[in-house]
Amino acid sequence: MSEQSQSAGGAPNAVVIGASAGAIQALLHILPALPEDYTLPVLIVVHVPAGRRSELTALFAAKCRLPVAEGEDKEPILPGTVTFAPPDYHMLVEPGGTISLSRDEQVFFSRPSIDVLFESAADAYGPALVGVVLTGANEDGAQGLAAVAQAGGVTLVQDPASAYARAMPEAALKACRAARRMSLDGIVAALLAAGRR
Amino acid sequence: MEDEKIEDIEIRLLLEALYRRYHYDFRNYAQASIKRRLRQARDRQGVATYSALQDKLLHDPAAAAGVLRFLTVQVSDFFRDPSYFKAIRETVVPHLKTYPSLKVWIAGCSAGEELHSFAILFREEGLEDRTLFYATDINQDALEAASRGIYPLDRMKAFTENYRLAGGKASLSDYYSTGYGGAVFDKSLRDRVVFSDHSLVTDAVFSEMQLISCRNVMIYFDRDLQDRAVGLFRDSLGRGGFLGLGSKETLRFSEHVGAFSEFVREEKIYQRRQA
Known part of the structure; x- marks a missing residue:
């Protein structure tokens, strides 16, 4: 994967998004705006309570032009798909470009954790990754976004002033100096530019 | 980037060492999650690199036993799902x-x-x-x-x-x-x-x-x-x-x-x- 990402000459190979409180509204702004010929896989962690079947996939499948599913273990990561981490599992990216799941301990009281996805994706994709931290009320995602930046990836953060909950984007901006603070419209524009055919 | 490549070499060598010395074989574990656990183990052992961790685990069976327990522990629930x-x-x-x-x-x-x-x-x-x-x-x-x-x-x-x-x-x-x-x-x-x-x-x-x-x-x-x-x-x-x-x-x-x-x-x- 690292060879592949380097040969791409800086063009992204994947997008990772993390969101918590207020996630659905923010994602409803972003995901339906992605066209059906979008070229990147989009991997998403939303903090959801364990023990319930997530309704996120059904909700977004009905609103998106891209196929939306919950990640399964060892599934290949495909361009133009939206994959949510399943409730009560961490979702990670393996260097070969597949998903792996884990039931390791919670991070910031959460499983799935944004940090776990972002750190593994930064490892697998290196500079060919776009990391996005949206609204939320805790600090998950801050370290993960810093790892994306350290690997040379693009880092975007929802402007805390416009976020439903500002703690998470604020923590991400603090931990990741390279991150760009953006409106949701700005994030949509950046993701479209990154994944244009 | 250079540092990360060294880290991947170190991890591969560490897993090989654990296998040869203690017969625990993590060499074909999913890389992303074993790496995360190894990083936690490294930090808990108070060493800076996986090479240093390898040195410690090869020569200190008690420390190795603790780390091996940590690497293999799982939790579940009654009637989970x-x-x-x-x-x-x-x-x-x-x-x-x-x-x-x-x-x-x-x-x-x-x-x-x-x-x-x-x-x-x-x-x-x-x-x-x-x-x-x-x-x-x-x-x-x-x-x-x-x-x-x-x-x-x-x-x-x-x-x-x-x-x-x-x-x-x-x-x-x-x-x-x-x-x-x-x-x-x-x-x-x-x-x-x-x-x-x-x-x-x-x-x-x-x-x-x-x-x-x-x-x-x-x-x-x-x-x-x-x-x-x-x-x-x-x-x-x-x-x-x-x-x-x-x-x-x-x-x-x-x-x-x-x-x-x-x-x-x-x-x-x-x-x-x-x-």
């Missing part, structure tokens, strides 16, 4: 009732939560007397905990709810008493259980089974190692035997997919094909 146990009860048990004797393998039993769940379910379905359970894990502490059957009282509320949703016929509290600072599960539930140190990575088939439950264990393996483990299960199951996986696991990407049919698709319960 209640719909899985409900499907076992409603659709698999009727098949099992046609056998005069049964062998059931809980592969990767961790601290015994799932084993006890099965033992309770089999007692309620009248299968207990004809069943031998094999509970295996590579973590010695976990096997000992499983054979003690004592769990924190504060988890009983959630476990009781799982038990109810799984179609439990009595009350979970009928199966335990309180003592030793926890919920002590009835010793008779473990009368027909063989606890054994067994590795899906390095060990072989040991008996013919009618049911194998191996949930959220193979998610820590890479594809090749998953194939090895599923191959073991294929060879351990009699024709028509059942294999239950975790809710987000699948045989779709396995080289052995053709040896199984989907028995209860949404619960990841597979059946060994007849021919």
Whole structure:
């Protein structure tokens, strides 16, 4: 994967998004705006309570032009798909470009954790990754976004002033100096530019 | 970038060292999650690099034992994913009732939560007397905990709810008493259980089974190692035997997919094909 990402000459190979409180509204702004010929896989962690079947996939499948599913273990990561981490599992990216799941301990009281996805994706994709931290009320995602930046990836953060909950984007901006603070419209524009055919 | 490449070399060497010195084989574990655990182990040991960690673990068996326990520990719940146990009860048990004797393998039993769940379910379905359970894990502490059957009282509320949703016929509290600072599960539930140190990575088939439950264990393996483990299960199951996986696991990407049919698709319960 690292060879592949380097040969791409800086063009992204994947997008990772993390969101918590207020996630659905923010994602409803972003995901339906992605066209059906979008070229990147989009991997998403939303903090959801364990023990319930997530309704996120059904909700977004009905609103998106891209196929939306919950990640399964060892599934290949495909361009133009939206994959949510399943409730009560961490979702990670393996260097070969597949998903792996884990039931390791919670991070910031959460499983799935944004940090776990972002750190593994930064490892697998290196500079060919776009990391996005949206609204939320805790600090998950801050370290993960810093790892994306350290690997040379693009880092975007929802402007805390416009976020439903500002703690998470604020923590991400603090931990990741390279991150760009953006409106949701700005994030949509950046993701479209990154994944244009 | 340069630093990360060195780190990957170090991790590969560390896993090789653990295998040669202690015969624990993580070389084909899913890289992203083993890396995360190794990083935690490195930080807990207070060393800066994986090379330094390797040096320490090679020469300090006590430190190595602690790290190996940490790398292999898992936690589970009683009747985790209640719909899985409900499907076992409603659709698999009727098949099992046609056998005069049964062998059931809980592969990767961790601290015994799932084993006890099965033992309770089999007692309620009248299968207990004809069943031998094999509970295996590579973590010695976990096997000992499983054979003690004592769990924190504060988890009983959630476990009781799982038990109810799984179609439990009595009350979970009928199966335990309180003592030793926890919920002590009835010793008779473990009368027909063989606890054994067994590795899906390095060990072989040991008996013919009618049911194998191996949930959220193979998610820590890479594809090749998953194939090895599923191959073991294929060879351990009699024709028509059942294999239950975790809710987000699948045989779709396995080289052995053709040896199984989907028995209860949404619960990841597979059946060994007849021919």
